Amino acid sequence: MEKTLGLHILADLYGVEFDKIDHVEDVRELLEGAVKYAGLSKLSSHFHQFYPHGATGVILLEESHISIHTWPEHGYAAIDVYTCGGKEKTFKAMEYILKVLKPKRIDEKVAERGTVPVHKEATHIEKIELETV
Template sequence: MKPLGRHVLAEIYGCKFDILNDIKKVEKIMVDAALEAGAEVREYVFHKFSPQGVSGVVVISESHLAIHTWPELGYAAVDVFTCGEKVNPWDACNYLTEKFGAEHLTAKETKRGILPEIFTREAVNL
């Protein structure tokens, strides 16, 4: 059975401080990563922490991209969740790794929404 979505959890290391600590740069790179992956961007919101760090989410028609940065450590925690077959979450992760000037990416993918046959049969009968 096909999953409803793909969820990539990414650990991005060795990123440039000046990028990870700049809310406008992080926002643009995240939105562009969604577009690069073929997603349709709906909305986005980002917050700058003091003294450093940025968190944000990009809502896409196909689900979302989220980030939290630790510029002082050169680290970004990212998750990219996509539904359907049109958007490739790995394209977004690779784009982010490049644009953050990262040295290393560690990531894992989880299939989401693999429903047992009984639930899909019952849903059809509703």
């Protein structure tokens, strides 16, 4: 028997409004909102404003990471959500991002990462005899 350690969603978002992805403050707010909405645990973050357009950012999570890189002049954002905190949290973070950015087209790849064997927990039951009193 095997289990998957993490779920990784890579999404290319097309047709995103320029103003939603041009400024680093908006990109930061987007990722911070996704982390909160999904119930993920932030460790640290780093964001950068490009000139004349675009921004990038990453939030390091206890569960892994979430990142964005934008080309507002093309209406394009590349999103990366990878968590080991349960599949539902990964999908919930992406759901939030899609609700906020409202892309016209989404190309999404979902990959299960880290397939490892599940070891049965050893159980030891010792038979003991009770004395009759």
